[in-house]
Amino acid sequence: MYPAGGSCIELVTVYNQGEASVSAWDWCRSVTFKASVPIDSAFLNTYSDGRTSAYTGRVVKTSAATNTWAADLYNYRTGGWDRLYTQSGTTQARYDGWDIYELYSTVGSSGRSGSCDAMSGITFESANISVRTNGVWAAASPANSDTGYDAPTSAFYCPTRTYRMVNAYDHWLAVG
Known part of the structure; x- marks a missing residue:
């Protein structure tokens, strides 16, 4: 974040x-x-x-x-x-x-991330994402945020993982 x-x-x-x-x-x-x-x-x-x-x-x-x-x-x-x-x-x-999900891992000759097995079955989540503007907290929304950092699942080189916005802008979920 x-x-x-x-x-x-x-x-x-x-x-x-x-x-x-x-x-x-x-x-x-x-x-x-x-x-x-x-x-x-x-x-x-x-x-x-x-x-x-x-x-x-x-x-x-x-x-x-x-x-x-x-x-x-x-x-x-x-x-x-x-x-x-x-x-x-x-x-x-x-x-x-x-406020993003990032993965840095070596990628094997198969094109698969070395961290796939270690993350298998693990959920990563960020919820209730808020933005503070002029001293006031508000839920992340199209008015104060964007989804420019959302990456397709393929970007993580781990075909068993999924990534999705549960509620656009203020709640994402990555599951292995």
Whole structure:
């Protein structure tokens, strides 16, 4: 998830060789991951509602004067937001805002992604996607979003995976 408006931070769920984390990518200074928290039982006890493994995150501008941004995770135990990372400066991102499903994996000689088997049966989902404009949150819609980043299933080189918009603009689902 990377908000429009020159954000310094992208909030990412990372799956890497059996390990999962929620990480902040710095787009203004380092252009690399700068903060990370593992998705483990402690994470789930704090950042999920206890019924699912879903978490709620946000990236918000905290100072327009310095273009400072913060990535936060919603803490279900305290009912507040926990800061994961903050950064300011000028973004080096080439595009302006997204909430997408991306897959980076080696592709074998068969044309199949090496991650297909590891992701088999796993669902990736982003729901209740909201956009903050002039300090007001609203559901992603044709008025404030587009579907330019939607990619066909074939783009992931994994024929057993499917991707679809459940509700255009504010809810997508990828299933293996």
